[in-house]
Amino acid sequence: AQKITQTQPGMFVQEKEAVTLDCTYDTSDQSYGLFWYKQPSSGEMIFLIYQGSYDEQNATEGRYSLNFQKARKSANLVISASQLGDSAMYFCAMREGWNAGNNRKLIWGLGTSLAVNP
Amino acid sequence: DADVTQTPRNRITKTGKRIMLECSQTKGHDRMYWYRQDPGLGLRLIYYSFDVKDINKGEISDGYSVSRQAQAKFSLSLESAIPNQTALYFCATSDPADTQYFGPGTRLTVL
Numbered sequence: 001a002q003k004i005t006q007t008q009p010g011m012f013v014q015e016k017e018a019v020t021l022d023c024t025y026d027t028s029d030q031s032y033g034l035f036w037y038k039q040p041s042s043g044e045m046i047f048l049i050y051q052g053s054y055d056e057q058n059a060t061e062g063r064y065s066l067n068f069q070k071a072r073k074s075a076n077l078v079i080s081a082s083q084l085g086d087s088a089m090y091f092c093a094m095r096e097g098w099n100a101g102n103n104r105k106l107i108w109g110l111g112t113s114l115a116v117n118p
Numbered sequence: 119d120a121d122v123t124q125t126p127r128n129r130i131t132k133t134g135k136r137i138m139l140e141c142s143q144t145k146g147h148d149r150m151y152w153y154r155q156d157p158g159l160g161l162r163l164i165y166y167s168f169d170v171k172d173i174n175k176g177e178i179s180d181g182y183s184v185s186r187q188a189q190a191k192f193s194l195s196l197e198s199a200i201p202n203q204t205a206l207y208f209c210a211t212s213d214p215a216d217t218q219y220f221g222p223g224t225r226l227t228v229l
Contacts, residue, residue: 050215050217095216110223
């Protein structure tokens with residue numbers, strides 16, 4: 001069965017330091033996609049970054065980068081130069097592969113709570 | 119203006135009442151979703167719709183129903199609310215690459 005695992009329920013980081021949030025996935029599909037979302041305390045879900053399984057380069061979006069290790073089935077989010085506003089829940093999600101056909105959906109992890117200390 | 123809007127943003131209701139949560143989007147996406155979020159349980163899919171004529175049950179559809187009135191509108195109904203339906207509810211749309219865009223959420227409390 002396809003699954004996303006986020007093993008860190010909570011993380012702390014000092015402001016201006018980098019932090020890595022772990023995400024491992026399980027799938028037998030060859031084609032899939034991986035997403036990271038941020039949920040601040042205000043509640044909204046914000047899309048951060050996407051990595052396709054065939055993308056050769058790791059995805060980057062500003063201070064966010066995705067450390068994609070296909071053989072290890074991991075898609076860790078790296079936040080560089082942490083800011084106080086980065087304090088939030090972070091969710092990893094995987095798009096079901098093309099084997100799911102037109103009904104493919106996102107499979108979600110349970111999230112990691114990140115606190116940035118001043 | 120927000121691309122995905124949800125009304126109401128907050129709602130307190132009583133057990134047994136019927137309640138409707140509404141979602142509208144201006145992104146022009148065909149695919150829409152309803153999720154609920156409970157502490158420690160992440161996001162769970164209630165229903166999803168890939169076009170106006172296509173409605174599918176998610177993993178926790180019991181006690182809920184939906185209506186896709188138009189490409190831009192997708193409503194979630196609780197026919198007879200119960201306390202364990204107290205949760206944060208999200209509507210989302212997705213683009214052809216399956217990136218999902220969320221509404222601001224509705225905090226529902228059932229007393």
